[in-house]
Amino acid sequence: MSDSSFYVTTPIYYPNGKPHMGHAYTSVLCDVLVRYHRLIGEDTYLLTGVDENASKIGEAAEAAGKSVAEFTDGQAEVFKAFYQGLGVGLNRFVRTTDTDTHWKAATEMWERLEKAGAIYKGTYAGLYCTGCESYKTDKELDDKGNCPDHGRPPTTISEENYFFKLSAYADEIKEHIKSGTFRIEPESRRNEILAVIESGLEDVSFSRPKEVVPHAIPVPNDPSHVMYVWCDALVSYISGLGFGTDDTTVFDRFWPAQYHVIGKDILRFHTAIWPGMLLAAGIPLPKAVFVHGMIISDGAKMSKTIGNVLDPQDFVNEFGTDALRYYLSRHISPVQDSDMTRASFVESYNANLANGIGNLTSRIMKMIDNYNINIEDMTFPSVHEVLDGDDVSEYHAAFRDNRVDKAADVVWGLMSFMDNYIQETKPFTTIKEDPEQATEDLLFLVERLYEVAILLRPFMPETAAKIEAAIEDGKALETALFQRTE
Numbered sequence: 001m002s003d004s005s006f007y008v009t010t011p012i013y014y015p016n017g018k019p020h021m022g023h024a025y026t027s028v029l030c031d032v033l034v035r036y037h038r039l040i041g042e043d044t045y046l047l048t049g050v051d052e053n054a055s056k057i058g059e060a061a062e063a064a065g066k067s068v069a070e071f072t073d074g075q076a077e078v079f080k081a082f083y084q085g086l087g088v089g090l091n092r093f094v095r096t097t098d099t100d101t102h103w104k105a106a107t108e109m110w111e112r113l114e115k116a117g118a119i120y121k122g123t124y125a126g127l128y129c130t131g132c133e134s135y136k137t138d139k140e141l142d143d144k145g146n147c148p149d150h151g152r153p154p155t156t157i158s159e160e161n162y163f164f165k166l167s168a169y170a171d172e173i174k175e176h177i178k179s180g181t182f183r184i185e186p187e188s189r190r191n192e193i194l195a196v197i198e199s200g201l202e203d204v205s206f207s208r209p210k211e212v213v214p215h216a217i218p219v220p221n222d223p224s225h226v227m228y229v230w231c232d233a234l235v236s237y238i239s240g241l242g243f244g245t246d247d248t249t250v251f252d253r254f255w256p257a258q259y260h261v262i263g264k265d266i267l268r269f270h271t272a273i274w275p276g277m278l279l280a281a282g283i284p285l286p287k288a289v290f291v292h293g294m295i296i297s298d299g300a301k302m303s304k305t306i307g308n309v310l311d312p313q314d315f316v317n318e319f320g321t322d323a324l325r326y327y328l329s330r331h332i333s334p335v336q337d338s339d340m341t342r343a344s345f346v347e348s349y350n351a352n353l354a355n356g357i358g359n360l361t362s363r364i365m366k367m368i369d370n371y372n373i374n375i376e377d378m379t380f381p382s383v384h385e386v387l388d389g390d391d392v393s394e395y396h397a398a399f400r401d402n403r404v405d406k407a408a409d410v411v412w413g414l415m416s417f418m419d420n421y422i423q424e425t426k427p428f429t430t431i432k433e434d435p436e437q438a439t440e441d442l443l444f445l446v447e448r449l450y451e452v453a454i455l456l457r458p459f460m461p462e463t464a465a466k467i468e469a470a471i472e473d474g475k476a477l478e479t480a481l482f483q484r485t486e
C-alpha cells in the first residue's frame with residue numbers, strides 16, 4: 001500500500017469525427033492503470049478531454065453546417081457518452097474552448113514563455129498538414145509528396161508566426177531524459193526521441209494568423225495571431241488541474257503527472273516540445289511519458305477506403321463494456337502495434353469470457369447453491385490480503401511496467417488453475433461419497449473466485465462487482481455473465 005498520488009492523462013482527442021478504436025484503447029489503458037493504482041491505495045486522478053481549437057475542427061464544423069461552438073458542444077457530449085460506454089471513470093474532461101479555465105492557463109503559459117525570452121517573431125515558409133496539425137519537412141513526406149499518415153499533400157504556407165525557442169532547451173531536455181528525471185517508456189521510444197534531439201531540435205512555430213483559425217486562443221497582446229494548436233493543447237494537462245486560475249489546490253496535489261499516456265504518433269510533441277515549454281515556464285516536468293503502439297486491423301491501418309474500421313461503439317452495443325475493455329487490455333500490446341479484427345475478438349470472447357470467467361463463475365456458484373453450502377459466514381480475505389498474496393506478485397510486477405496485458409494473463413492463469421482444480425477434485429462427484437471434502441474444495445474455489453474478482457476490478461469493473469455480489473448472495477447466477485456468440 002502506498003499513500004502517493006497517481007495522475008495520468010490521455011491525449012486530448014480531436015473531436016472532428018466519431019471517437020475511434022485508437023481513442024478507446026488509450027482511454028481504457030489509462031482507466032485500467034488508474035483503477036489498479038486506486039486499488040493499491042493511491043490517490044488517483046484521470047484527465048482526458050477534447051482538442052477543439054484545431055483548424056480541422058473549424059473545417060468539420062463548416063462541413064456540418066454548424067458554428068464551431070454548436071459543433072464542439074455536440075461533439076463534447078458524444079465524447080463524454082463514449083467514456084461512459086467504456087466504463088472509463090474521469091476526474092476531469094478538459095474542453096479547450098473553456099475560456100474560464102483553459103484559456104486562462106494557456107495565456108499564463110504564453111506569458112511565462114515570453115517573459116523567459118523563449119518567444120520571438122519570425123516568418124514560417126513551408127508545409128503544414130491539417131490532418132496532423134503539424135508543420136512538415138520534405139523528408140517527412142512519402143514519395144508522392146503526401147503526408148504518410150493522411151495520404152494527402154500538406155498545404156504550402158508562408159506566414160508571420162511567433163516561434164518558440166525550443167533549440168535553447170534541447171540540452172536540458174536531453175539531460176532530464178538521460179538522468180531519468182523525465183522517463184520515456186518503453187526504452188525503444190526513449191532512444192527514438194534521444195536520436196531526434198541529438199540530430200538537432202529546431203525552434204517551432206507557435207502561432208497562426210487569426211484569420212486562418214479564427215476560433216483559436218488569441219496570443220496575448222497581439223490579436224492578429226492565435227496560438228498554434230499544440231501549444232494550446234499540451235497546456236490542457238495542467239489547465240485541467242486549475243493551473244493559471246485562482247484555485248490551484250488540485251494542481252498542487254497532482255502535478256507533476258505520473259504518466260502522460262500517448263500513442264507513438266505524438267511522441268515528439270510530448271517528449272520535446274512539452275518539456276521545453278515547461279522548462280521555459282519554470283514548471284516541473286512530468287515524471288514519465290508512456291508510449292503505446294497502434295491498433296491495426298487485418299494487417300493495415302484502419303481506413304474507410306479499405307473498410308477495416310472497427311467502431312468501439314458497435315462492440316460495446318453488441319458485447320458489452322467489459323468485453324471490449326477485456327479485449328483491449330489483454331490482447332492489445334501496450335508496447336507494440338497489434339492487430340484487431342472482429343473475428344479475433346469473437347474468438348477470445350467465447351474462449352475467455354463466455355467459456356472462461358463466465359462458465360467458471362456459473363459452475364462454482366451453481367454447485368454452492370445446489371449442494372446448500374453455506375458461505376454466508378465465511379470470512380473472505382480483505383482486499384489488502386488478496387493483494388499481498390504470493391500468487392499476485394507477478395500481477396503487481398506487470399503493472400509496474402504498465403503491462404496490463406501481462407497482468408490480465410496472471411488473472412486468467414489463476415482461472416485455469418481453478419478449472420484444473422475442479423477437473424481433478426471433481427466436487428460434483430465427491431459430493432455424494434465425501435461431502436466434507438467436496439465442501440472444503442468448493443470453499444477453497446469460492447475463495448479463489450473472490451480473489452479473481454478483486455484482481456479483475458481494474459479491467460472489468462462491472463463483472464468484478466457481479467461476481468462479488470454473487471458470492472455475497474451465495475446463490476447460483478440467474479443469467480450467465482457472458483453468452484457465447486458466433
Ligand code: MSP
Pocket residue numbers: 010011012013014015021022023025026051233234235236261262263264265266293294295296
Ligand atoms: N489532439 C491531439 C493530441 C493532443 S494531446 C495534448 C491528437 N488527437 S487524436 O484524436 O489524433 O488522438 C491521438 C491519439 O489517439 C494517439 O496518440 C493515440 O493515443 C490514439 N490513437 C489514434 N489512433 C490509434 C490507433 N490506431 N491505435 C491506437 N491508438 C491510436 O493527436
